[in-house]
Each structure stands twice: as structure tokens, then as C-alpha cells.
Ligand SMILES: *[C@@H]1O[C@H](CO)[C@@H](O)[C@H](O)[C@H]1NC(C)=O
Ligand SMILES: *[C@@H]1O[C@H](CO)[C@@H](O)[C@H](O)[C@H]1NC(C)=O
């Protein structure tokens with residue numbers, strides 16, 4: 122009886138069950154080569170990134186997959202047996218060797234192809250060759266596949282998409298190797314409605330770019346796909362479909378642009394918080410061999426990572442009012458809340474958020490008293506009642522954890538306090554920047570990360 126109840130609650134919370142391959146029970150974390158290197162990759166660039174993820178300490182915070190994007194193979198075609206060939210000028214030691222090197226660092230490795238006749242950069246792709254290609258990647262000990270959507274041979278209806286992406290799911294399963302399956306079909310054909318039993322994650326929008334909130338014609342607000350999409354454009358598109366994600370299958374809001382200079386620290390914090398809270402995969406794209414201390418501190422903030430990897434439910438948007446958005450995550454027992462207030466406008470704002478906005482209609486919770494911890498600064502305000510006064514800088518975010526000090530009865534079915542990824546790792550985890558300096562990773566109680 123107990124188990125049935127618990128299952129019922131989990132099913133209600135997540136709504137869907139993702140691909141049943143045991144992977145991505147929490148949103149995957151890692152790094153992808155495209156946004157820094159595009160086609161200019163080789164074994165040095167990939168291995169240097171892997172070493173940087175280890176040496177900087179990012180590995181201790183869950184950043185795990187090192188994903189090789191487009192342009193890794195011989196462009197002119199396959200070998201005489203029909204196999205893809207790693208470009209020997211870029212990967213002179215071959216892909217199995219590279220995978221061994223990455224694994225020896227304690228990391229995992231990913232590869233790339235397209236559900237089409239050619240990849241987006243015009244390299245041989247996998248449509249109709251799914252089993253052959255999956256077997257090759259498995260023989261190289263690949264752990265992850267990013268599977269793009271270019272050159273789809275006209276199979277772009279919903280049926281065509283399902284067929285193309287299912288073929289690779291089945292081919293990966295047939296290898297017997299656990300390979301995380303990251304579908305990259307840019308949100309076309311409402312992938313969030315059918316992606317969960319097929320992939321471990323699915324891109325739900327056009328490509329992100331290094332831009333917080335500037336509209337761009339290539340990425341209309343109304344259409345799912347496109348390119349040059351800003352952080353806030355993607356966030357707004359994700360808002361109605363957040364509930365489609367769950368363990369094993371996540372909405373992918375695209376690679377993070379944290380660490381790119383076009384975004385201010387406030388913008389990067391807002392972006393990182395929301396990707397974590399919506400439980401998008403957290404895939405870095407910046408040059409991890411040259412990152413600043415500010416970038417590292419943002420990406421390793423334990424409080425924020427916990428919104429993604431801990432037991433909090435997926436964030437939902439309560440409202441948008443002009444430049445202000447209010448989002449919330451609940452704890453599994455619905456006793457605690459994470460409240461996020463974003464300010465996408467050009468001016469800093471002092472705001473009073475009444476509890477009726479947060480707990481709308483729930484008189485017991487509206488009347489309760491809370492200790493509130495702002496998660497970027499760790500500033501605690503005790504015994505807050507009725508409303509909270511906050512300052513949210515332009516393009517910034519305020520993230521408050523509301524812990525009731527009185528009154529709220531929890532339902533003790535899936536009682537769980539927010540989990541840390543691993544207590545052992547946590548005790549030792551430090552980060553260091555490119556100068557080799559080391560520091561405690563835990564958020565310091567002094568103000569923010571600026
Ligand atoms: C890889 O590319 C980098 C940057 O373009 C270059 O410096 C390096 O020599 C290349 N290494 C190999 C093995 O091709
Ligand atoms: C590395 O960290 C040290 C110590 O916190 C700091 O003084 C230095 O500016 C940082 N370097 C970079 C490149 O961020």
C-alpha cells in the first residue's frame with residue numbers, strides 16, 4: 122500500500138516516464154564542443170576540455186559528459202564496409218583511444234550524428250544506417266549520443282520524426298551499451314509530446330545564442346524551432362511544457378551560454394538558475410580551459426545545482442507581469458518552496474511580493490511564517506509573514522527558499538529533504554580556476570558572485 126501510494130505521488134509529480142534505459146534519472150551535466158570550437162575540433166581540444174573539467178573541480182559537481190559535436194568524421198564518406206571513419210588528421214589516435222583517455226579521468230564521452238542524410242555541417246549522417254553507426258560508437262565505448270535533425274530526407278512530419286528518432290533509440294539499445302540518447306530536433310513536431318519514451322532528453326527550441334533577451338527574426342517567439350534564440354525566448358517557450366519532463370526524459374533548453382562574455386554575471390545567474398529549476402540538461406559550451414572565477418562560481422553553486430539534481434519538483438511559472446516573472450518549485454512533500462523572481466527589464470526593481478501571489482488561494486500557506494534564504498547570497502530573513510520585500514537587479518534573479526516555521530502539515534508519503542548529489546564528494550569538492558588557485562566551493566555568505 123505504501124509503495125503504491127508513493128508511486129502514485131511520483132507519477133502525479135512527473136506525469137511522464139522517460140526512456141527506460143536507466144540513464145538520465147537526473148538531468149545530465151557536461152560539456153559540448155560546438156559553441157566554442159564549431160568544426161575546429163581535434164583530439165587535443167577535446168582532451169584539453171576533459172582535463173580542464175577535472176582540474177578545475179567541475180567534475181566534483183556532477184559535470185560528467187564530454188560531448189564531441191559535429192565534424193569529427195571523414196567528410197567525403199564512409200569506408201568500404203560502410204562505417205563512419207574518425208578523421209585521422211583530427212583524431213590521429215582514433216576514437217577508442219580518446220574514449221579511454223576521457224574515461225581514465227573519471228569522465229564520460231559523447232559523440233554526434235544527425236537523423237538525416239548528412240549532418241548540419243555536411244558530414245555523413247545516420248539515417249538508414251542506425252544500427253551500423255550505433256554499433257561503431259559502442260565499440261569505441263561512447264556513453265552519449267547527440268542526435269541532430271539536419272537533412273531529414275523530407276521525413277519532417279510528426280510521424281517522420283518519430284520514425285527517425287525511434288530507429289536510433291532501438292539501434293542504441295541493441296548495442297547493449299548504456300548510451301544516453303540526447304535528441305536534438307529543435308522542438309519541431311511538438312517533440313515534448315512524444316519524446317519521453319524515445320530519448321533521454323529532447324531539445325524543445327531552436328538553437329540558443331550568446332544573448333540574454335534580444336529578439337531575433339530567425340527565432341520567432343511563436344515557432345518552436347529557429348536559431349539565434351535568446352535565453353529569455355527559450356525560457357518563455359519552455360514555460361507551458363515544463364511538466365513534460367521527468368526522470369529518464371527531460372526538456373532540453375539547449376547548451377548553456379554561461380561563461381560567454383556577452384552575458385553579464387546577473388544574466389548568467391538568471392540563465393543558470395532557470396535551466397537548473399526547469400531541469401534542463403546542464404551542458405556547458407564555453408571554453409573550460411580559459412574560464413574565469415566568476416563563471417566557475419556560478420556553475421558550481423551548490424544551492425542552485427540542487428534545484429536541478431535534488432528532489433525539488435520541476436519549476437512552474439506562476440505569472441508574467443510586464444518585465445517580472447514569478448516561478449516556483451515545491452519540495453516533494455509540498456512543505457517548502459523555492460520562489461524565483463526574474464527581472465527581464467532594464468531597471469533594477471524594489472518589489473513587495475505578497476504571499477497571495479506565491480501561495481494564491483491556499484489560506485493555510487498564505488498565513489504561515491517562513492524563514493527565507495536567498496540562494497545566491499545565502500542571506501536569511503527569519504520569520505517572514507504576509508509579504509516579502511526584495512530587490513531584483515536588471516536582468517537578475519532573486520531565488521528564495523521558503524521554510525515554514527509554523528503551521529504547515531506535510532504529507533509524509535515521499536518525505537525527502539532536498540538531496541545533495543553525493544555527500545562524499547561534497548566534503549572534498551573544491552574548484553580551481555585557470556591560475557590554479559583553489560577555494561572552497563561552498564557559497565560564501567558574503568554577497569553574491571560578482
Ligand atoms: C588541434 O587544434 C588546435 C587548435 O586549432 C591546434 O593548436 C592543435 O595543434 C591541433 N591538434 C591536433 C592533434 O591536430
Ligand atoms: C583565480 O582565483 C584567484 C583566487 O580567488 C583570483 O585572485 C584570480 O583572479 C582568479 N583568476 C581568474 C582568471 O579568474
Ligand SMILES: *[C@@H]1O[C@H](CO)[C@@H](O)[C@H](O)[C@H]1NC(C)=O
Pocket residue numbers: 469470471512
Ligand atoms: C530600493 O530601496 C533602497 C532602500 O530602501 C534604495 O536605496 C534604492 O535606491 C531602491 N532602488 C530602486 C531601484 O528603487
Ligand SMILES: *[C@@H]1O[C@H](CO)[C@@H](O)[C@H](O)[C@H]1NC(C)=O
Pocket residue numbers: 492503504524525526
Ligand atoms: C527560523 O529562524 C529562527 C531564528 O533564527 C530559528 O530559531 C528557527 O529554528 C528557524 N526555523 C526553521 C524551520 O528554519
